[in-house]
Amino acid sequence: MLTPKARGPLSAALLDALHGTERPSWDDLAPADEDDLQLSLWTLYELSFRGFDDVDPALEWDPHLLDLRRRLERPLEARWRERAADVEVGEPFADGLMQLIEDDDGPSLAAVVQRDATREQVLELLRWRSVYHLKEADPTSFTLPRLPVRAQAALAALQYDEYGGGDPARLHRHLFALGMSDAGLRPDEGAYVDDAPAIVLEQNNALSMFGLHRRLRGASLGHLAAFEATSSLPSRKMASGIRRVGLPDSLAAYYDEHVEADAVHEQLAVRLICGTLVEDEPETRTDVVVGAFTCLDLENRFAEWALERWAA
Amino acid sequence: MTGAEDQAEGPRARPDVVLCPGGPMLVFGDLVVEDAAGEQHRTHRPVSAVCRCGKSASAPWCDGTHKALPAKLRP
Numbered sequence: 001m002l003t004p005k006a007r008g009p010l011s012a013a014l015l016d017a018l019h020g021t022e023r024p025s026w027d028d029l030a031p032a033d034e035d036d037l038q039l040s041l042w043t044l045y046e047l048s049f050r051g052f053d054d055v056d057p058a059l060e061w062d063p064h065l066l067d068l069r070r071r072l073e074r075p076l077e078a079r080w081r082e083r084a085a086d087v088e089v090g091e092p093f094a095d096g097l098m099q100l101i102e103d104d105d106g107p108s109l110a111a112v113v114q115r116d117a118t119r120e121q122v123l124e125l126l127r128w129r130s131v132y133h134l135k136e137a138d139p140t141s142f143t144l145p146r147l148p149v150r151a152q153a154a155l156a157a158l159q160y161d162e163y164g165g166g167d168p169a170r171l172h173r174h175l176f177a178l179g180m181s182d183a184g185l186r187p188d189e190g191a192y193v194d195d196a197p198a199i200v201l202e203q204n205n206a207l208s209m210f211g212l213h214r215r216l217r218g219a220s221l222g223h224l225a226a227f228e229a230t231s232s233l234p235s236r237k238m239a240s241g242i243r244r245v246g247l248p249d250s251l252a253a254y255y256d257e258h259v260e261a262d263a264v265h266e267q268l269a270v271r272l273i274c275g276t277l278v279e280d281e282p283e284t285r286t287d288v289v290v291g292a293f294t295c296l297d298l299e300n301r302f303a304e305w306a307l308e309r310w311a312a
Numbered sequence: 313m314t315g316a317e318d319q320a321e322g323p324r325a326r327p328d329v330v331l332c333p334g335g336p337m338l339v340f341g342d343l344v345v346e347d348a349a350g351e352q353h354r355t356h357r358p359v360s361a362v363c364r365c366g367k368s369a370s371a372p373w374c375d376g377t378h379k380a381l382p383a384k385l386r387p
């Protein structure tokens with residue numbers, strides 16, 4: 001993929017640095033707004049995934065860029081922690097975590113897709129979701145070598161399923177790409193980043209930040225638990241809405257697969273991954289809750305944003 | 313190091329079947345489930361969730377429907 005379009009002075013300076021044309025001083029630059037901030041951080045994180053065709057791969061570990069990344073991460077992490085500050089989870093922890101997720105009653109985009117979204121709105125949602133679905137499961141893979149044995153074994157089982165049980169044809173992000181392509185959308189990673197609102201980039205940045213820092217392994221797995229445990233029933237609604245507006249069956253099939261897969265994954269993630277992690281490393285408890293709440297909170301904020309836009 | 317005790321003794325082997333409170337039964341590995349009508353269903357993923365609430369639309373597999381049930385109807 002190629003680097004995205006700048007959204008303000010900071011992302012513009014960052015792109016100059018990535019293209020090797022300038023070495024800006026970060027002291028003189030601040031993000032103009034949420035778009036500039038989230039896009040800059042998203043771009044920095046992508047260097048650790050499949051990167052950009054127009055950026056030197058060695059820049060992934062460039063101290064000057066890592067300095068900027070840290071400057072952007074700190075206030076964002078503080079923001080997420082603050083929003084989660086009052087969240088309480090009862091004992092036993094796995095039951096409490098499941099309850100926290102089940103009690104979330106934010107607006108459901110999947111319900112709107114099932115019942116009354118137009119075909120154009122469904123396509124728009126797919127373009128926004130594609131920023132994550134085309135790298136589905138990847139951020140959490142960074143957490144794997146940082147875990148005690150029980151959580152590691154269970155996460156490996158979950159990721160193996162995400163990655164198609166070793167069959168590229170069943171790999172989830174590939175299934176999504178096939179569906180996108182059949183629907184006449186671009187299946188290549190990053191194709192729609194320029195269309196993604198700041199809140200979608202923030203969702204992606206949370207996954208990447210939690211995944212890339214060993215220190216945040218609890219948040220990475222808490223996020224995974226909330227993500228998987230809010231997927232089965234909405235996926236069924238997505239599949240039915242996609243069929244209702246006449247989009248291709250391969251796209252609906254991607255969501256069909258998630259109905260059953262995520263009914264398994266939510267139990268693995270909540271009980272065998274987060275539950276055992278908190279038993280083996282009790283110091284991760286708070287971060288598991290922060291990660292889970294951040295996932296729910298960002299999805300609710302995204303849904304509110306999208307519904308407002310569609311209502312206008 | 314945290315978890316060292318656990319690792320020194322070796323964690324207990326994972327069970328083949330895990331009953332999830334209020335939810336499905338997780339089964340590990342490749343096996344065949346026979347439903348109430350005698351129909352056989354082979355698992356097709358490394359871990360599968362068998363519905364215990366009787367309300368799944370993807371029976372015998374769990375599809376998350378148990379979460380929509382009142383607490384007293386959950387397994």
Ligand code: FES
Nearest residue numbers: 363364365374378
């Ligand atoms: S146990 Fe999950 S749908 Fe029945």
